Amino acid sequence: MSDESQQPIRLLLSDMDGTLLLPDHSLSQRTIDAVRSLREAGVSFSLATGRPPRAMLQTIEALGVDLPTAAFNGGTVVHPDGSLLVAHYLPAAAALMTLALFADQPEIEVWVFSCGDWLVKDATGPLVPREQHGLGYPPVVVESYEPYLARIDKIVAASNNTQLLVELEARLLAKVEGQAQVSRSQPVYLDVTAMQANKGQALATLAEFLGVPLEQTAAMGDGGNDPAMFHVAGLSIAMGQAQDEVKRQADVVTGANTEDGAAQAIERYILPR
Structure with a gap:
């Protein structure tokens, strides 16, 4: 974690369930618009989730994600064409x-x-x-x-x-x-x-792939598997409904996923920078 006011953000890595997605697994229009605004501002955007790659496709398409995405908590990093950038299997x-x-x-x-x-x-x-x-x-x-x-x-x-x-x-x-x-x-x-399958390692892999310094990255999530990327990112954002243990490890806390907290965070903490 670091002082969230210092660096511009060039890459945002976001969790899906409980973060971008509503409880019914849908995306709000405000969230879709916020991610589009990121791309228009030149900020790279990708996903890191515990889901398998196959279960990310609908969200990838809806948000227009054109970068590698991290599945299985970062165990697998997949190019948009389905080819593997990284794969780590459980011993x-x-x-x-x-x-x-x-x-x-x-x-x-x-x-x-x-x-x-x-x-x-x-x-x-x-x-x-x-x-x-x-x-x-x-x-x-x-x-x-x-x-x-x-x-x-x-x-x-x-x-x-x-x-x-x-x-x-x-x-x-x-x-x-x-x-x-x-x-x-x-x-x-x-x-x-x-061991290598964690969202922090996934963020580091994506940042290196894109040539973005880690201090110019942001991570957003709500679960116990998200602080791993909080500790690597230049700016870490916890969702409002996250458990206190998760919130304590983030730089800032946004609204709940039911309140468009992800869009709030993009609008408040990333786009102005």
Whole structure:
């Protein structure tokens, strides 16, 4: 984090769910207009999300994003034509430890993302419809995750028991320290990705690709996976509905996503510079 008044911003990297998107996963016209104003002002704009690349396409098209975007919390950075700029997979040993811990939890739905697919053992879980609505495509039912261990992008523990996810986060961090990133992208989702798969690394990769100094970048988000890019960016912006722990790690706090907080931040903190 840095003094938000010092540098002009040449690149904004934004989270999607809970930041740009409304609770129904749509974009407001004000947000669309704000992103268009960024491009007209010569400010580069891209996306960083826990979603897979396939689930970003509608938002990319609606906002006219023409730069590489970061999926799986930064584990995969994808060019607009679908080719990979960067790909980091979860080590098999860390994946096995994660799956073993989650398997003992009856309140947890375990999802694996690999090779472009969303894999589940049970497609009747209570949070599957929510995820399918957000992603825009259904899961693939498999008997075992072992055939996919070499190319796992992300493992998710999904549960309405948010306190259990907090406890699992602490337990898993101790088991996979130095091998994997563990963070709650949303209150009901605990994400596990490769160590290099974090939004801070994604921001650094994009800034280098574009030739933009990090002090002239901004990052905006609301979840537990967003402070990683807050700590790298020249200006960090937390959404108004974010948890206090996330807000404390940002330079400024904007309105909630239900109040067009992303557009407010662009208009107030980025365009004037």
